[in-house]
Amino acid sequence: MADIHSVIGTKNKKGQTYTDTWKLMNEAPRTPSFYTGSEVIKEAVRRASCDVMIAYPITPQSEAAALIGELFAEGYIGDYFRGESEFAVMSQCAGAAFGGARVFTTTAGPGTMRAMENFPMWSGARLPIQMIVTCRGINSPLSIQPDTLEIAYLLNTGMLVWHAETAQDFFDWILKGYMVSEEPDVHLPLALCCDGFFVTHTKDVVNLTPADMCLPPYDPYRSPVPCMDMECPPVRMMRDPFVMKSNYISYATHASWQQEVWAAVERSRKHSIKWLNGLIDVENADAEIMLLASGTAVSQSREAIRLLEDEGVRCGLVKVKTLRPWPEEEIREATKNAKHIFVPEFNVTGWLAKELKATIPNHERVHAGPRVAGGMTMPPEIIVNEIKTTLGLKKSFVMAGRGS
Amino acid sequence: MSQYRVLPGPEHFLPPAAASMGIRLPNPGEAHINGVITSEEKAYEEAAKQFLMAKVPTLFPGPLVLWAWNEKAAKKATAIRHLYDTLKECVQPGQKPMLIPMPDYRPKYPKINPEVEINPNHPNLTIWHNKIDCCMFIGVHCHQANLSLKIIRGGTSCYTIAMCAQAGHEDAMLSFRDASVEKIMTLAEWVRKLKGTVQPRLTSAKSGASN
Numbered sequence: 194m195a196d197i198h199s200v201i202g203t204k205n206k207k208g209q210t211y212t213d214t215w216k217l218m219n220e221a222p223r224t225p226s227f228y229t230g231s232e233v234i235k236e237a238v239r240r241a242s243c244d245v246m247i248a249y250p251i252t253p254q255s256e257a258a259a260l261i262g263e264l265f266a267e268g269y270i271g272d273y274f275r276g277e278s279e280f281a282v283m284s285q286c287a288g289a290a291f292g293g294a295r296v297f298t299t300t301a302g303p304g305t306m307r308a309m310e311n312f313p314m315w316s317g318a319r320l321p322i323q324m325i326v327t328c329r330g331i332n333s334p335l336s337i338q339p340d341t342l343e344i345a346y347l348l349n350t351g352m353l354v355w356h357a358e359t360a361q362d363f364f365d366w367i368l369k370g371y372m373v374s375e376e377p378d379v380h381l382p383l384a385l386c387c388d389g390f391f392v393t394h395t396k397d398v399v400n401l402t403p404a405d406m407c408l409p410p411y412d413p414y415r416s417p418v419p420c421m422d423m424e425c426p427p428v429r430m431m432r433d434p435f436v437m438k439s440n441y442i443s444y445a446t447h448a449s450w451q452q453e454v455w456a457a458v459e460r461s462r463k464h465s466i467k468w469l470n471g472l473i474d475v476e477n478a479d480a481e482i483m484l485l486a487s488g489t490a491v492s493q494s495r496e497a498i499r500l501l502e503d504e505g506v507r508c509g510l511v512k513v514k515t516l517r518p519w520p521e522e523e524i525r526e527a528t529k530n531a532k533h534i535f536v537p538e539f540n541v542t543g544w545l546a547k548e549l550k551a552t553i554p555n556h557e558r559v560h561a562g563p564r565v566a567g568g569m570t571m572p573p574e575i576i577v578n579e580i581k582t583t584l585g586l587k588k589s590f591v592m593a594g595r596g597s
Numbered sequence: 598m599s600q601y602r603v604l605p606g607p608e609h610f611l612p613p614a615a616a617s618m619g620i621r622l623p624n625p626g627e628a629h630i631n632g633v634i635t636s637e638e639k640a641y642e643e644a645a646k647q648f649l650m651a652k653v654p655t656l657f658p659g660p661l662v663l664w665a666w667n668e669k670a671a672k673k674a675t676a677i678r679h680l681y682d683t684l685k686e687c688v689q690p691g692q693k694p695m696l697i698p699m700p701d702y703r704p705k706y707p708k709i710n711p712e713v714e715i716n717p718n719h720p721n722l723t724i725w726h727n728k729i730d731c732c733m734f735i736g737v738h739c740h741q742a743n744l745s746l747k748i749i750r751g752g753t754s755c756y757t758i759a760m761c762a763q764a765g766h767e768d769a770m771l772s773f774r775d776a777s778v779e780k781i782m783t784l785a786e787w788v789r790k791l792k793g794t795v796q797p798r799l800t801s802a803k804s805g806a807s808n
Contacts, residue, residue: 319740377739378622378764415763417739419660419702442748446718448611449747453740456616456767463621 200409205242207268209407214372217408218365218468223400230393233360234299234325235260236401237367242408244271244294249282251304252337253389254327258299279304283311283324290320293413295371298322301389302329305343309350315382316351316454319418321374321411322382323367324352327389328488328539330567338568339388341488344516345544351454353383353461354517355469356487360397362514363387368408369468377415379461381454388489388539390568462518472520473511475527480509482580483531485524485549487513490537490571497537497576506586513545521552533584534559537576541566603632603770605754612751614743615767622765628773629765637773637780644733644771645787647756648684648694649795651731655695656681657715661762662736663700669778670736676781677735683785687792697723702741720745721752730798733758734769735776743768760784 200211212221217240228236234257238246246265248258265273271294276282282298290296300308305326315322330336331343347354353374357363366385374383387393465472476498477483484494491512498508511527513520528534536546536559546561553559563579565571581588599619606612616622620632628640648654658677665671677696684694699715709716711726717737724732732755734742739761746757746768758773759766760781765774773780 376764380740417743417763418741419738442719442721445611445748445751446744449614449744449751452611452614452617452747453743456614456743459614459616460622460764 205407209240209405211242211409212406214368214408217402217406218369221402221406223402225398226401227396228360228399229256229396230327230360230363230387231256231260233364233399233401234367234393235264236399236404237364238297239264239269239404240402240407241297241368241371242295242410243269243297244411245286245289246270246273246297247276247282247285247289248273248299249276249279249304251279251301253329253339253393254299254301254304254325257325257327257393261297261299279308280311283308283315286322286324287311287315287318287320290315290322291318293411293416295375295411296320296322297325299325299327301327302331302337302340302343306331306346309346312347312350312352312382312384317450319380319416319454319457320382321371321380323370323374324382324384325367326384326386327393328386329389336567337389339390339489340540340566340568341386341388341538342540342542342544342566344384344386345540345542347384347386348516348544348548350384351381351451351458352517353379353381353458353465353515355383355385355465355515356513357385357387357392358488358491358512360392360395360399363392364399364401366469368402371408371411372468373461373464375411375415376461376464377417379457379464380417381457381461386488391489458518465515465518469514471523472515472518473513473523473527475509475511477507477509478527479530480507481530481532482506482584483509483511483528483534484576485511485513485528485534485536485545486538487516487545488539490539493571493573494537494576496573497580500573500577501580506580508580516545516548519548519552524549525553528553528558531558533580535563535576535580535583536561537571537579538562538564539566539571540564599632601632603750603767605756605770606750607752607754608750610751612747614747620767622767623772623774625775628771629767630771632767640771640773641784641787642791644758644773644784645791646795647731647758647771648733648788649687649791650798651692651729651756652798653693653695653727653729653731654684654688655697655727655729655732656684657697657699657732657734657737659699659734659737659741660701661738663698672778673736673776673781676778676785680781680785680788683788687788689797692797695727695729697727699737702738715745717741717745718748720749724749724753724755729755731756731758733760734766735760735781736762739763739766742766
């Protein structure tokens, strides 16, 4: 069986040194760089030893996809091409991953929805593809602005789903994501989400690892399923599915296969904890008022906490890093002292609040809001106002008019 | 720690995946028995006992050790043959060790021949037909092993052991990880060491669900 560690210390054709990932992420020197989120995606992929990237333009991920095309031109990626549509892209990603390649792609909004059929297929086939989801509105009337509704649809695909707050998260998690999703006991696709524009089109200082160091390559022989073989499951399952055989054991086999995918999501916990330093981050864990958020709503919540502190109101924060696996136990522990838990979200349905309510005891403590959608910003003041209104505290300021 | 235990079935019409019930895989150097993390040494002893107690202890080698696709696979195959020969030497009259291959994963319709091989999608048929009450998976791709182990747990009372080359299997009653030639040989040594000290069961596997 191939041994990926044998390449550590050797150089690839671009002169990058294959580096032990733990050392790369935790010990290598970091250089502060002022980049947009899209540029950060490019820089992470430069270091990710990707074999294949497949692109299709849809805002706000187009820029990142185009920048990765430059990486291909520079020779950092084995193959790069544009698919005919998002559905085609995700199918082509599957083909490349079946063939044993490390695959990367990016998507957003309606494109993610168009490709949706592929995602449970990726999970069922145990393909560790990494897909960046730069979230945007998906519904009519058309919006290209950030809105995290599409994450709700990804939660039940069997993929790992992580939600990055900042471009720094993005850089680190793209590289770490491969380490988790390629573990033999996991071997699942990863939807690494961020809130489009807020992260992708905003410049920020990001600490980058050296460009001449890269991840060890993917070793397809560590896959828990056989490499591409049209006669063996999972490929055979698609060609000759069990549902065509009407007997108990055929159904039991299919059911067991589905369970196995979700078992693999569970197995990703220990690896995610190791690489992300926990599935959640907690501040002021003993506070009676807590905010629980993911993505850029975490940043807005931090600012709201600062504003509240100025007024003598103490508030805590739970930053949810992984949505799948869902950090159930960690959240129960982090919110055990909270009398009120507020969940600010950038979507109209409030999927994060629903997940939380299904997780903790006494879920009447959960206040599902504030929420904005369709690309609206969420000023920290509205989080402050939501908390004050709910708790009957005196409002100390008036929101500025935000009309056109 | 989870209260759930991975025990011989028949457990349920559709048993849950043990991972979803809080069972966690062992770290390097560890194993698990019934979902409880333990030392490898204890697992060797327990696996050897289960083999020696069984009426029909059976090895199910999979494609990763049946096909000589690399040098390691060929060496493992030799070690598995040694383990089987050791089992044959160490059992008592009335016990019937078996070696039933799983050469590939293709669904075999309309029916498989359980005399000849185990079909991963119908593992219960092979177990029922041969009255297997203890089996060990080795050289089976992880995903496929998990599938089969769960079907076995759902529909039979067979005690399952997994000798996994990678991270192990929650759905087996006992699982090693990072399997190597040395580990297979160590298990054979334990079988020899416990020879004559373990009383075989009088009954073999019960069937549960129907096909």
